[in-house]
Amino acid sequence: MIEPKVFSVGQINRYIKNLMENDFILSSLLVKGEISNFKAHSGGHFYFSLKDAVGAISCVMFKQDALCLPFLPENGMSVIIFGHVSLYEKTGQYQLYAEMMEPVGIGSLQIAFEQLKRKLEEEGLFDQDFKRDIPTHIETIAVITSPTGAAVRDIIQIAKRRDPRVEIAVFPALVQGERAADDIVRAIKLANEWGKADVIIIGRGGGSMEDLWPFNEEKVARAIFASEIPIISAVGHETDFTIADFVSDLRAPTPSAAAELATQPLQQRLEGVAQLEGRLQRNILAILEDAKRRLLYLKERPVLKRPLEQIRNTQLLLEGYELDIEKAFNRTILRYGQRVGVLDGRLYASSPLAVMKRGYVMALNENKKTIVSVKQVEIDEVLQLRLQDGHIRAKVLEKAVMADGEKEAEL
Structure with a gap:
C-alpha cells in the first residue's frame, strides 16, 4: 500500500x-477599486485594502514604488x-x-496639488x-528663472523701459524637469545670501501642469516662505495657479506683469521727488515762520525787558516766606515749652521727694526694698529712713497695725 x-x-x-x-493574469494586471484602511508605515511602505461592492483585497506598495x-x-x-x-x-x-497607482476621474498631479495646498x-x-x-522705490531686482527663456527677456525689457536706473541680477535656475525644484530652492537661498536685492521675481512662461510642477513642490514653497526678501511669483499665464503663487508675497499673472509691479516709471518717480521737494520747502518755511513769531513773542515778555524787576520781586517774596517761617518756628517753640513746663510740674508733684517735703518718710529694709506695711518688718x-535731706538708720522697738473699725492694735 502506497502511503500518501x-x-x-x-x-x-x-x-x-x-x-x-x-x-x-495574476502576474501583471490592472485592478480598479476604492482605497480603505490606508496606513503609511514609518519605513515608507503603504498598506491598504482595495474594495468594491462585492469584495476586497489586501494591498501593499513598497517604499521604492511609493516614492514615485x-x-x-x-x-x-x-x-x-498596476x-x-x-x-x-x-x-x-x-x-x-x-507598483503604480492612478486616481480615477482626476489626474494624480491635481490630487497632489490639492493635498499640498490644503x-x-x-x-x-x-x-x-x-x-x-x-x-515702493526698488533699485535692485533679483530674477530667478531660466536664463534662456522668454520670461527673463520680458522682465528685463519692461523693467528697463519703465526705470532705466534699476539694476537686475539674474540667478539662473532650471524651471522644468526633475532637478528644477532643487535648483529653484538653491537660487532663492543664493539671492538671500547676496542680500542686495529689494525684491525677488521668481517664475517662468506658460506650459502644462507637468511643465509648471516644480513651482508646486513643497520644498519650493517653504523656501519662498523662509525668504527674508519679498518675493513676487510670475508662473505661467494669468489662468495658471501654482503653490508658489499662494505662498509668495505677491502674485503676478505673467512675468511681464511682475516687472511692472516691481518697478515705477522714472518720470513718475521724478515727479514724486519734485512733490516731496516742494512739500519740504513749504514745511521749512512754515517752521521758520512759526519760530519767528515765537521769538517776537518772547522778546516782548516783561522778564526779558526788565529782568532785574523780576529778581527783586522774587527776593521780596522769599523774604516774606522767611519771616513767616521764623514766626511759625517761634510759636511752635513757645507752645512746646509750655507743654514741657506743665509736664515737669506733674512729674515733680508725683515724685517721692516732693511728698517728703511735706513731712513724710520712706522706709527701706536692709535689701533696699520699700516698706509699705508693718507686716513686712520684725x-x-x-531699717533705713529716707527724708528729704538724708537718711536715718533706726531699730524697730515695737509695731502696731490699724485694723478695720479700730484705731490701732498691737501685734
Whole structure:
C-alpha cells in the first residue's frame, strides 16, 4: 500500500505562491477599486485594502514604488492599480502588490496639488499676516528663472523701459524637469545670501501642469516662505495657479506683469521727488515762520525787558516766606515749652521727694526694698529712713497695725 505524501504548510504556501506568480493574469494586471484602511508605515511602505461592492483585497506598495507617487493615497479614493497578485508565505494570505497607482476621474498631479495646498494652508503659509509689502522705490531686482527663456527677456525689457536706473541680477535656475525644484530652492537661498536685492521675481512662461510642477513642490514653497526678501511669483499665464503663487508675497499673472509691479516709471518717480521737494520747502518755511513769531513773542515778555524787576520781586517774596517761617518756628517753640513746663510740674508733684517735703518718710529694709506695711518688718530689725535731706538708720522697738473699725492694735 502506497502511503500518501504529507506536505508542510510552508510547502503548500510556496506552491500556491508559484502558481500565482506564474499565472498569466495574476502576474501583471490592472485592478480598479476604492482605497480603505490606508496606513503609511514609518519605513515608507503603504498598506491598504482595495474594495468594491462585492469584495476586497489586501494591498501593499513598497517604499521604492511609493516614492514615485506624486500624491498621497487617501481612504475613499478611487484608483486603478498596476501590479501583481502573490502570496505572503508567513501568513498564507494573498495580496495585491501595487507598483503604480492612478486616481480615477482626476489626474494624480491635481490630487497632489490639492493635498499640498490644503496642508500648507492649514500650517498658515498662505496667511496674509506673513506676507511682506513690496517696497515702493526698488533699485535692485533679483530674477530667478531660466536664463534662456522668454520670461527673463520680458522682465528685463519692461523693467528697463519703465526705470532705466534699476539694476537686475539674474540667478539662473532650471524651471522644468526633475532637478528644477532643487535648483529653484538653491537660487532663492543664493539671492538671500547676496542680500542686495529689494525684491525677488521668481517664475517662468506658460506650459502644462507637468511643465509648471516644480513651482508646486513643497520644498519650493517653504523656501519662498523662509525668504527674508519679498518675493513676487510670475508662473505661467494669468489662468495658471501654482503653490508658489499662494505662498509668495505677491502674485503676478505673467512675468511681464511682475516687472511692472516691481518697478515705477522714472518720470513718475521724478515727479514724486519734485512733490516731496516742494512739500519740504513749504514745511521749512512754515517752521521758520512759526519760530519767528515765537521769538517776537518772547522778546516782548516783561522778564526779558526788565529782568532785574523780576529778581527783586522774587527776593521780596522769599523774604516774606522767611519771616513767616521764623514766626511759625517761634510759636511752635513757645507752645512746646509750655507743654514741657506743665509736664515737669506733674512729674515733680508725683515724685517721692516732693511728698517728703511735706513731712513724710520712706522706709527701706536692709535689701533696699520699700516698706509699705508693718507686716513686712520684725522687732529689732534695722531699717533705713529716707527724708528729704538724708537718711536715718533706726531699730524697730515695737509695731502696731490699724485694723478695720479700730484705731490701732498691737501685734
